[in-house]
Amino acid sequence: MIITKLVTGLVMIWVVASATFFLVLAMPGNPAAAKEADLINKGMSPQNAAKAVAAIYGFIPKKPLIDQYGNYVWQLLHFNLGQSIAEQGTPVSSIVASAFPWTVILALSGILISFLIGASVGILAAVKRNTRTGDTLTLGGAFINGIPTFVIAILLFYLFTTIWAIFPQGGNVSIVYTPGWNAGYIGSVISHAVLPVIAYVLAIVGGWVLTAKASVVSVLGDDFILAAELRGLKPTTVLRYITRNAMLPLFTILALALAFLFGGSVFIEDVFNYPGLGQLMINSINTKDYPVLDGAFLLITVAVIVANILADLAYPLIDPRIRR
Amino acid sequence: MTVALAPEQLETGLRRSRQRTARRWVLFVNTPSRAISAFIVVLFGLMAIFGPYLYPANLPINANDIYASPSLAHPLGTDFEGVDTLALIVTGARYVIFSAVIACAITVVLGTVGGLVAGYYPRWAGSAIMRVTDFVLALPGFPVLLVLATVWNFGSLWQMALALGVFGWGGIARAVRSQTLSLRERPFVEAARGLGIPGWRIITTEVMPNVAPFIGMNLLTGITAFIYSEVGLFFLGAVPFTGSNWGVMLNNAVFQANAVTSTRALAYLLSPLICIMLITLALVTLMNAVDEFFNPRLRRIK
Amino acid sequence: MTNSTAVSITDLGVSFPTSSGPAHAVAGVSLDLPRGQITGLVGESGSGKSTLALSLLNAVPAPGSVTSGSVEIDGVGDVLTLKGSALRKTRGAKIGYVFQASQNSLNPLKPVGKQLLDLGRSHGVRDRRDLLHRARLLVEEMGLDAERVLASYQHELSGGMRQRVGIVFALVLNAHVLILDEPTTALDMLSQASVLEIVQKVHSERGLTTLIISHDVGVIGDIADRMAVMYAGRIVEEGPTPSVLASPWHPYTRALLTAMPRITGDVSAAKQLPGRPPDLSSIPRAGCVFAPRCALAEDACTETEPENTFLADHRFACFVTARETAKETTA
Numbered sequence: 001m002i003i004t005k006l007v008t009g010l011v012m013i014w015v016v017a018s019a020t021f022f023l024v025l026a027m028p029g030n031p032a033a034a035k036e037a038d039l040i041n042k043g044m045s046p047q048n049a050a051k052a053v054a055a056i057y058g059f060i061p062k063k064p065l066i067d068q069y070g071n072y073v074w075q076l077l078h079f080n081l082g083q084s085i086a087e088q089g090t091p092v093s094s095i096v097a098s099a100f101p102w103t104v105i106l107a108l109s110g111i112l113i114s115f116l117i118g119a120s121v122g123i124l125a126a127v128k129r130n131t132r133t134g135d136t137l138t139l140g141g142a143f144i145n146g147i148p149t150f151v152i153a154i155l156l157f158y159l160f161t162t163i164w165a166i167f168p169q170g171g172n173v174s175i176v177y178t179p180g181w182n183a184g185y186i187g188s189v190i191s192h193a194v195l196p197v198i199a200y201v202l203a204i205v206g207g208w209v210l211t212a213k214a215s216v217v218s219v220l221g222d223d224f225i226l227a228a229e230l231r232g233l234k235p236t237t238v239l240r241y242i243t244r245n246a247m248l249p250l251f252t253i254l255a256l257a258l259a260f261l262f263g264g265s266v267f268i269e270d271v272f273n274y275p276g277l278g279q280l281m282i283n284s285i286n287t288k289d290y291p292v293l294d295g296a297f298l299l300i301t302v303a304v305i306v307a308n309i310l311a312d313l314a315y316p317l318i319d320p321r322i323r324r
Numbered sequence: 325m326t327v328a329l330a331p332e333q334l335e336t337g338l339r340r341s342r343q344r345t346a347r348r349w350v351l352f353v354n355t356p357s358r359a360i361s362a363f364i365v366v367l368f369g370l371m372a373i374f375g376p377y378l379y380p381a382n383l384p385i386n387a388n389d390i391y392a393s394p395s396l397a398h399p400l401g402t403d404f405e406g407v408d409t410l411a412l413i414v415t416g417a418r419y420v421i422f423s424a425v426i427a428c429a430i431t432v433v434l435g436t437v438g439g440l441v442a443g444y445y446p447r448w449a450g451s452a453i454m455r456v457t458d459f460v461l462a463l464p465g466f467p468v469l470l471v472l473a474t475v476w477n478f479g480s481l482w483q484m485a486l487a488l489g490v491f492g493w494g495g496i497a498r499a500v501r502s503q504t505l506s507l508r509e510r511p512f513v514e515a516a517r518g519l520g521i522p523g524w525r526i527i528t529t530e531v532m533p534n535v536a537p538f539i540g541m542n543l544l545t546g547i548t549a550f551i552y553s554e555v556g557l558f559f560l561g562a563v564p565f566t567g568s569n570w571g572v573m574l575n576n577a578v579f580q581a582n583a584v585t586s587t588r589a590l591a592y593l594l595s596p597l598i599c600i601m602l603i604t605l606a607l608v609t610l611m612n613a614v615d616e617f618f619n620p621r622l623r624r625i626k
Numbered sequence: 627m628t629n630s631t632a633v634s635i636t637d638l639g640v641s642f643p644t645s646s647g648p649a650h651a652v653a654g655v656s657l658d659l660p661r662g663q664i665t666g667l668v669g670e671s672g673s674g675k676s677t678l679a680l681s682l683l684n685a686v687p688a689p690g691s692v693t694s695g696s697v698e699i700d701g702v703g704d705v706l707t708l709k710g711s712a713l714r715k716t717r718g719a720k721i722g723y724v725f726q727a728s729q730n731s732l733n734p735l736k737p738v739g740k741q742l743l744d745l746g747r748s749h750g751v752r753d754r755r756d757l758l759h760r761a762r763l764l765v766e767e768m769g770l771d772a773e774r775v776l777a778s779y780q781h782e783l784s785g786g787m788r789q790r791v792g793i794v795f796a797l798v799l800n801a802h803v804l805i806l807d808e809p810t811t812a813l814d815m816l817s818q819a820s821v822l823e824i825v826q827k828v829h830s831e832r833g834l835t836t837l838i839i840s841h842d843v844g845v846i847g848d849i850a851d852r853m854a855v856m857y858a859g860r861i862v863e864e865g866p867t868p869s870v871l872a873s874p875w876h877p878y879t880r881a882l883l884t885a886m887p888r889i890t891g892d893v894s895a896a897k898q899l900p901g902r903p904p905d906l907s908s909i910p911r912a913g914c915v916f917a918p919r920c921a922l923a924e925d926a927c928t929e930t931e932p933e934n935t936f937l938a939d940h941r942f943a944c945f946v947t948a949r950e951t952a953k954e955t956t957a
Binding site: 222223226227228229230231232233234235237241244245248319320321 | 687716
């Protein structure tokens with residue numbers, strides 16, 4: 001079982017990597033070939049030009065397709081994602097690697113906080129369903145859920161950096177602090193992270209509330225809850241039974257939520273000028289820095305796939321019905 | 325145990341079921357929030373259909389009146405060229421709404437067909453189709469669109485709808501498939517198969533009606549998701565502008581007018597935002613109504 | 627309440643609000659459960675028998691509510707007046723309830739043993755090792771391997787095993803009243819037989835007062851000392867089981883028994899009862915609830931609800947039959 005999942009995951013990563021390869025070839029004007037021609041025009045010898053382009057894109061244009069593809073995959077296996085066009089000579093892997101942690105900090109905090117808040121509100125809404133409190137909470141959840149991520153990001157930014165200048169206007173940390181485990185730096189990182197994290201939380205908390213509520217309502221209808229009550233179990237015990245059973249389906253959505261968050265990172269990092277993978281993707285599109293774009297996209301996709309695999313592997317640990 | 329119904333019982337039964345259906349329609353728009361939501365949806369629908377006809381093809385520019393505040397002449401202010409914001413909203417509605425609806429139609433068709441086939445023939449077609457949808461669903465949707473945008477400029481209405489639709493049918497296919505799978509095991513489907521009724525016939529007459537509610541619900545969520553995606557694409561500047569629409573307005577407001585760092589052009593920034601929110605909220609409310617309509621258990625007896 | 631009655635239900639009424647008015651799941655039901663005996667309750671689906679059973683625990687599900695009557699239980703008082711932790715402690719400790727769907731009456735995420743401990747904790751049982759010991763004895767009595775069962779999750783047990791575990795949960799706190807709601811439905815014939823055997827065994831060993839609910843007359847006829855027949859929320863006939871089976875007085879009981887095919891004799895002798903069980907909100911507002919389907923119905927039957935007629939300790943509610951039996955006794 002584990003092997004199947006791992007293999008499936010690897011296959012998916014391979015498919016995505018190959019797709020990006022073919023995507024570059026499909027791009028209008030075949031930038032790789034164009035670059036090569038350009039370099040030759042500027043006086044570079046054909047072999048050097050070919051090598052230069054290979055360094056950037058990971059494969060040598062004009063060679064047979066199989067060769068190109070093989071080259072590309074070989075480079076990938078060595079974690080060589082090519083070189084940035086915008087920042088000449090800088091390896092894509094290092095650019096992407098420095099942006100990755102920032103996105104991860106925000107995304108993980110966002111998921112954790114939104115899950116805690118969303119699940120609790122959802123449970124409350126379910127227990128108090130058909131009352132005013134429950135209905136308001138449900139409506140609130142649906143309301144927030146319906147607001148697109150970029151709307152949330154824009155509004156938050158506008159309200160809390162312009163109208164009420166509480167938080168810094170974008171960026172991830174103030175440059176006055178030296179990076180490291182010191183209070184000033186960490187404090188600045190946190191203060192710059194607050195608004196984006198709130199944006200992430202608001203983006204998905206609605207979904208958690210609705211899903212948690214639906215799950216709890218469904219568990220409330222289960223026979224064993226009624227049986228527990230008829231056997232005289234304490235209300236706190238029954239609540240524990242309900243919660244543990246209701247949270248199970250939510251776990252399977254965790255990986256999905258992460259995928260959604262990574263998708264949303266594009267908006268949030270753009271609005272808040274946060275140097276993570278999302279902003280990297282946008283900037284590389286604008287500067288037509290395709291190797292960086294592909295590298296960032298690949299990393300995001302790999303992260304999501306890995307998260308999926310981890311979630312799949314962890315599930316049997318919490319649900320005894322799936323254990324073998 | 326079958327029981328023969330006397331004619332009078334049959335009539336009473338029919339009359340009662342007609343009364344029930346009538347009562348259900350009343351429940352559909354029974355609360356004020358639902359009535360308002362229905363009104364909003366209709367309003368924007370009309371805007372989408374008739375909007376561009378209400379204004380000239382090239383909206384008048386007024387260089388003296390850039391980023392004006394709301395006034396009688398311009399109820400929502402003006403944009404960076406002095407064009408009336410209200411005009412922009414009304415004419416911009418068509419792109420946003422039509423492309424979302426068309427994309428939705430595409431996903432419904434592809435998803436339903438895919439899901440039905442995958443669910444009804446789980447062994448060969450099923451796993452193949454499911455592998456594809458699982459893969460597409462696992463990818464973070466929006467970045468995929470971004471990368472796609474680099475090779476294919478799907479800025480026009482139909483192309484946008486196509487791009488969104490082709491990548492968005494996974495969810496519906498999944499839901500339809502699981503429903504089809506469970507229906508397949510039900511006695512009435514088994515009976516039909518035993519009678520030798522061809523597969524496609526069973527699918528259309530027995531399975532589809534039961535799947536319809538899911539599709540209906542997904543339709544509404546789909547429209548909101550697609551509006552979100554396309555506005556997002558324009559907002560980020562990932563897709564070139566062809567004419568004006570709400571996403572373009574947002575992009576201009578935030579990145580050209582710097583509307584988020586200053587208080588000018590507030591109306592220009594907020595108008596498309598509020599419209600988007602209104603539509604999505606209205607659709608979400610109606611979705612709850614549709615859910616109740618198909619799920620009598622959710623209804624409350626006052 | 628006399629010493630020989632453990633549970634006394636008096637004039638119980640339960641109704642549910644519907645869009646076409648209140649539906650009376652139980653109406654004017656009076657029933658005594660004699661101490662130490664097994665009473666069976668028979669009825670079609672929708673006759674109100676499960677609702678009746680739930681009201682013995684004051685557990686009628688919302689939006690339904692008890693509209694009249696009392697349920698006096700020996701050692702507890704009127705259950706319907708209990709609330710909060712007093713009610714909670716009665717459930718399980720004084721009255722044991724075995725589920726209709728015992729297939730899913732346990733928390734799927736916890737092993738049986740842990741759930742027994744939860745039960746003990748909730749009822750303030752100090753010596754929990756003793757509780758587990760008693761539970762093990764009960765499980766062994768049911769013919770199961772105690773260690774294995776206590777360590778198992780629900781999905782690792784078969785249907786028959788789950789049913790038996792349900793009985794263990796109902797009795798481990800030494801309740802003296804036991805209610806079994808459809809204990810044999812969803813079981814195969816062999817499991818049915820062994821579950822009924824077990825029920826009889828624990829009943830007599832512990833001197834319980836047992837109420838068995840079933841739509842299967844055969845099950846009731848097998849082990850119940852007394853039997854009551856329910857239709858549309860009312861008890862239409864009640865008496866010692868042999869008496870009711872041998873000479874049913876109420877037309878519904880007669881039809882029920884006639885509709886059962888027997889192994890011996892002609893299968894076609896079994897006759898169907900025409901019509902359908904009543905839709906609770908469309909029960910005739912006046913008169914006998916069975917009148918629309920009754921072959922003996924007269925005008926009087928559609929005007930007033932029949933009173934109970936008593937013949938020794940066998941009672942029934944029907945005008946027509948009452949008249950005939952009166953004729954017989956006076957003749």
